[in-house]
Amino acid sequence: MGNPKAFLTVPRKEAGYRPIHDRIHDFGEVEQTLNTRDRQEQASRCMDCGVPFCHWACPLGNKDPEWNDALYRGEWEQAYKLLKKTNPFPEFTGRICPALCEKACVLYLTTGEAVTNRENEAAITERAFLEGYVTIEHPERNGKRVAVIGSGPAGLAAAQALNYMGYEVTVFEKNEAAGGLLRYGIPNFKLNKKIIDRRIEVMKQESVEFKYNCSVSSAAISSQLSATFDAVIIATGTPTARDLNIPGRDLKGVHLALELLSQQNRVLAGMEFSKDERITAKGKDVLVIGGGDTGSDCIGTAHRQGAKSVTQIEIMPKPPVGHNPATPWPNWPVILKTTSSHEEGCTRRWNINTLEFLGEKGHVTGVRVQPIDWKPNPAGGRPLMVEAGEPEIIKAELVLLAMGFLKPEHPEYPDNVFLCGDAASGASLVVRAIASGLQTAARVNSFLESVGSK
Numbered sequence: 392m393g394n395p396k397a398f399l400t401v402p403r404k405e406a407g408y409r410p411i412h413d414r415i416h417d418f419g420e421v422e423q424t425l426n427t428r429d430r431q432e433q434a435s436r437c438m439d440c441g442v443p444f445c446h447w448a449c450p451l452g453n454k455d456p457e458w459n460d461a462l463y464r465g466e467w468e469q470a471y472k473l474l475k476k477t478n479p480f481p482e483f484t485g486r487i488c489p490a491l492c493e494k495a496c497v498l499y500l501t502t503g504e505a506v507t508n509r510e511n512e513a514a515i516t517e518r519a520f521l522e523g524y525v526t527i528e529h530p531e532r533n534g535k536r537v538a539v540i541g542s543g544p545a546g547l548a549a550a551q552a553l554n555y556m557g558y559e560v561t562v563f564e565k566n567e568a569a570g571g572l573l574r575y576g577i578p579n580f581k582l583n584k585k586i587i588d589r590r591i592e593v594m595k596q597e598s599v600e601f602k603y604n605c606s607v608s609s610a611a612i613s614s615q616l617s618a619t620f621d622a623v624i625i626a627t628g629t630p631t632a633r634d635l636n637i638p639g640r641d642l643k644g645v646h647l648a649l650e651l652l653s654q655q656n657r658v659l660a661g662m663e664f665s666k667d668e669r670i671t672a673k674g675k676d677v678l679v680i681g682g683g684d685t686g687s688d689c690i691g692t693a694h695r696q697g698a699k700s701v702t703q704i705e706i707m708p709k710p711p712v713g714h715n716p717a718t719p720w721p722n723w724p725v726i727l728k729t730t731s732s733h734e735e736g737c738t739r740r741w742n743i744n745t746l747e748f749l750g751e752k753g754h755v756t757g758v759r760v761q762p763i764d765w766k767p768n769p770a771g772g773r774p775l776m777v778e779a780g781e782p783e784i785i786k787a788e789l790v791l792l793a794m795g796f797l798k799p800e801h802p803e804y805p806d807n808v809f810l811c812g813d814a815a816s817g818a819s820l821v822v823r824a825i826a827s828g829l830q831t832a833a834r835v836n837s838f839l840e841s842v843g844s845k
């Protein structure tokens with residue numbers, strides 16, 4: 392621990408976002424960076440607690456106090472070496488992790504001002520790429536082959552780990568490029584896609600093979616792949632979004648969130664769409680149904696496309712601001728989250744149920760909604776939804792459904808097939824998907840060591 396008193400004298404300082412007027416017209420990353428002196432000073436706030444809860448809270452078990460200490464001392468290469476021991480892709484988590492570690496930081500629990508672990512992680516990794524600490528590994532081959540289906544963070548983590556163990560790894564991806572939701576879900580203003588390209592290039596140089604535009608069916612996994620590869624990992628995510636099958640669902644202008652987000656990311660990657668195919672918020676009143684992170688990404692995207700207005704509705708009640716006595720430590724604090732996209736302007740409403748999409752000439756023009764309330768259930772269990780006031784109409788020419796994803800079901804596979812990431816857990820987080828990828832790679836390795844090669 393570098394500076395034992397820094398946490399008393401140095402306040403938490405976040406790099407913050409680019410000013411709204413500057414960022415709202417482009418898809419560049421909104422988050423800024425601190426200068427080197429400020430970044431090291433932020434790292435000095437870490438107290439190296441006797442029992443560091445941040446280790447426990449991070450699904451990867453990142454050793455934040457250790458690399459924060461190296462960072463504070465200006466030993467950037469050492470900081471990166473410590474970080475990469477547990478996290479294969481800190482350039483992703485450093486940008487988009489909700490920082491479970493920070494909500495477990497003793498400074499957060501006592502003063503509300505956690506160490507800026509996530510930003511520190513991104514800074515260490517960017518320095519590592521800049522100064523060449525990210526090296527290309529060429530492990531000795533063990534003669535066994537593993538297929539990974541899906542190149543989201545889970546598949547990439549599993550592929551990298553197995554490659555380092557000496558397996559010959561082939562990644563099959565149905566899209567035209569790697570990254571999964573990192574590339575085709577999360578908007579560029581949160582994660583620039585060059586960050587993914589850079590990592591894929593490293594993995595390719597390390598001999599991981601990527602096969603794109605290659606959709607693999609369950610039948611092919613069971614029959615061909617499981618027979619030709621020593622093991623197969625299924626990391627196909629959660630392909631089915633939760634829909635809202637109410638009257639008017641077939642009107643033009645009502646879309647699943649990912650239809651908008653993936654298309655916008657593809658447009659930014661240079662892909663062209665006809666006028667009919669193109670989904671755009673330009674000049675429209677936009678309604679986002681669903682109050683979570685995917686909804687928030689739709690808001691930021693709609694702003695950048697030139698929406699006239701953006702409204703977000705959520706069926707659940709508004710969470711408390713700052714502190715929620717119902718979710719005390721060590722639970723994840725369920726509190727109001729205001730993202731950079733919300734800051735850019737949006738009407739947010741809670742306790743709103745959606746009844747019907749309204750339209751003219753086949754195109755959506757508005758949505759009939761019902762204000763509701765939640766009452767305790769006398770029989771116990773889930774609270775009961777009751778009407779609270781008259782139904783109303785929210786005007787909208789573009790409606791985006793951001794209500795989560797269904798947990799996928801899988802057939803029974805041969806013993807050498809393993810599930811991983813969101814495909815196994817249901818929709819989750821990038822950091823959990825990476826952790827799952829690493830754990831699955833370890834399981835595959837134990838399995839193959841025990842059975843020998845085909």
Ligand SMILES: Cc1cc2nc3c(=O)[nH]c(=O)nc-3n(C[C@H](O)[C@H](O)[C@H](O)COP(=O)(O)OP(=O)(O)OC[C@H]3O[C@@H](n4cnc5c(N)ncnc54)[C@H](O)[C@@H]3O)c2cc1C
Pocket residue numbers: 487488489540541542543544545546563564565566569570571572573576577578581605606607608626627628629630652684685688811812813814818819820821822824
């Ligand atoms: C809009 C949005 C924003 C998000 N923002 C964040 C965030 O800020 N922070 C965070 O931590 N998490 C975020 N998440 C969640 C996070 O992206 C996921 O939890 C994570 O990407 C899951 O990783 P995965 O590798 O399991 O699956 P995915 O990332 O979904 O990747 C699955 C891959 O498998 C491929 N695939 C599917 N079927 C096949 C097939 N049959 N054959 C071949 N390939 C196939 C897909 O094309 C895809 O590339 C967000 C999710 C969404 C939808």
Ligand code: SF4
Pocket residue numbers: 448449450451452453455478484485488489490491492493508509512822
């Ligand atoms: S991956 Fe997320 S939870 Fe883990 S140390 Fe980094 S920011 Fe914290």
